[in-house]
Amino acid sequence: MALIEYADAVPEVRAVFDDIKTTRGVADVNNFWKALAVHPPTLRRTWESLKQVMAPGALDPLTKEMLYLAASAAAGCAYCTASHTAAARAKGMTEAMHGELLAVLGIAAETNRLAEALRVPIDQGL
Amino acid sequence: MALIEYADAVPEVRAVFDDIKTTRGVADVNNFWKALAVHPPTLRRTWESLKQVMAPGALDPLTKEMLYLAASAAAGCAYCTASHTAAARAKGMTEAMHGELLAVLGIAAETNRLAEALRVPIDQGL
Amino acid sequence: MALIEYADAVPEVRAVFDDIKTTRGVADVNNFWKALAVHPPTLRRTWESLKQVMAPGALDPLTKEMLYLAASAAAGCAYCTASHTAAARAKGMTEAMHGELLAVLGIAAETNRLAEALRVPIDQGL
Amino acid sequence: MALIEYADAVPEVRAVFDDIKTTRGVADVNNFWKALAVHPPTLRRTWESLKQVMAPGALDPLTKEMLYLAASAAAGCAYCTASHTAAARAKGMTEAMHGELLAVLGIAAETNRLAEALRVPIDQGL
């Protein structure tokens, strides 16, 4: 699958790459964005959505990033797990926090599977 | 699928139910535990694991609960999503926090799918 | 979603229903087949495949049925989990065997998630 | 992702590695355990759970291992599929048994998907 570098990108793609670099303070964008650049409207829309969702709000940036990591690992996406583990560390996730996040992911997977295998009826009032 | 009530439970199951009720300060256990009681060793082991994992540590209880919810929703488990949404609310998740958690789950699902559909190579150094 | 009963079925569907009833020694077919009857070629092909796969071979019928149940529960299919739990019981799965199967499903889910979240490299030689 | 070798491990991790090697009669532990060693409490808890679940019981060790493999393959975990295929072979799974297990996994995936796409109602009495 082709990765589109800045030098080879059309202006619409360069504008998104520039915004990602400025917003994140990084020298280059991740492979995800270079791959998504094959379809400029999806690149732009996805970046605009992600920027809006990950902005600080009722949840702090580290919590959002760890939720992103939890969802990505639960979905089994290797690329996403790798990049959001790195992003969470950059935002302050320590080894101890990562270890506990892994433990929660593991026990959630186990109880999710058991609840489905036993077809447990949802508790009244929920 | 049968749910085993306290009154009908063998002593080994009652002991676990008692510990759940004491630890959580609740009058009755959730359906999940009543269903899991069909196999007492799995009931006890699962509860012991969950109690250890969800105890306060490097991550606070609310963050752990929201990670549990994120993993459960990403895995598509309806029972788990219902019960961990309620648990997170009981631990302090506001409507605004829930809304942002949902937004993170949604964008994570979208970018996970795109990363896999494009087979994006993991960035160097990760 | 419509369920097609024998009385309302076209001859091609009736022929498959008859073969299911004869092969399994049952008075009526499960809802799955009544739903699949909306597309007779898929009904026939799916039944022929299933009949061939589930026939006794190097694995005995109960082991095959428990593997089917494990795969269905791991995939989170509620209908399939319900019907293959019943089928496994009919073929001899005891409560104790079911309990151990659930325990394996649970620990497999947990270690699967951890292996993916940690991106563990496959061991040399495998 | 770092793999922690025995020589570099803290005593708590070494104790688990020793127990794995003794229980399984192997010279070294799999990468899964070396990766999990980043969080010693999760390493120890996971190993203790797995050892308990996989011990002989109402189901024999080979059947348990094949169920583990079925669940892992259904969950799409490449590492787990590789290691449990090897483990099942070591416990006596022949080529013919593996072929039939694959066939069951395939037909289960197909019928799971069809049952969900058709939203088949669960049969009365199940």
Next chain:
Amino acid sequence: MALIEYADAVPEVRAVFDDIKTTRGVADVNNFWKALAVHPPTLRRTWESLKQVMAPGALDPLTKEMLYLAASAAAGCAYCTASHTAAARAKGMTEAMHGELLAVLGIAAETNRLAEALRVPIDQGL
């Protein structure tokens, strides 16, 4: 989970509901939007994205809708499968087309599972 009706909605939500009704020519919005209205920014962003993605382009509306249905069924989302089956029918999917779509979904699930269980290496050049 609460569904927010138009009469009870804040102006920001009403504006989105109005746009959905106008764009689709319907008298009321689906439950999905009423549920998503708990978080107005996610409601608006999701609707804007969906409207942009589903607009006619290189793929016609029916093909897009069937792809949406295929992805939803493959992800095991019951709500999404129900609503996109209805939407595809409204856009011209006949019974025969639906039957063939189901057949493709089934065989894709089977071969996906087998490819993963066998860990097939990607063909050279792809």
Next chain:
Amino acid sequence: MALIEYADAVPEVRAVFDDIKTTRGVADVNNFWKALAVHPPTLRRTWESLKQVMAPGALDPLTKEMLYLAASAAAGCAYCTASHTAAARAKGMTEAMHGELLAVLGIAAETNRLAEALRVPIDQGL
């Protein structure tokens, strides 16, 4: 995992390989078939099913191939995503069509996740 080449294959496997090559007009079969050849009955049955399902019908070959790709990407199968992206291109999927297919996959993943996390009740009449 072993790949079985034509030169090393038993007659039953060669017959299937020959039919694949003739039907598709290709010089060699994909790795998927070479891997599946470890179990000749599953190889033959899977190929016969796939050939029947993918034959022209109410849906044209390109639409079927894109549905196959959508289901494979939604299921997170890397091998299947790679091979069906190539197959769809060979049948006429342009870059613009691929970009729109990706966009549909992404928005479907997002709304699927949100619908499940919100436990949206299925709309009346569906």
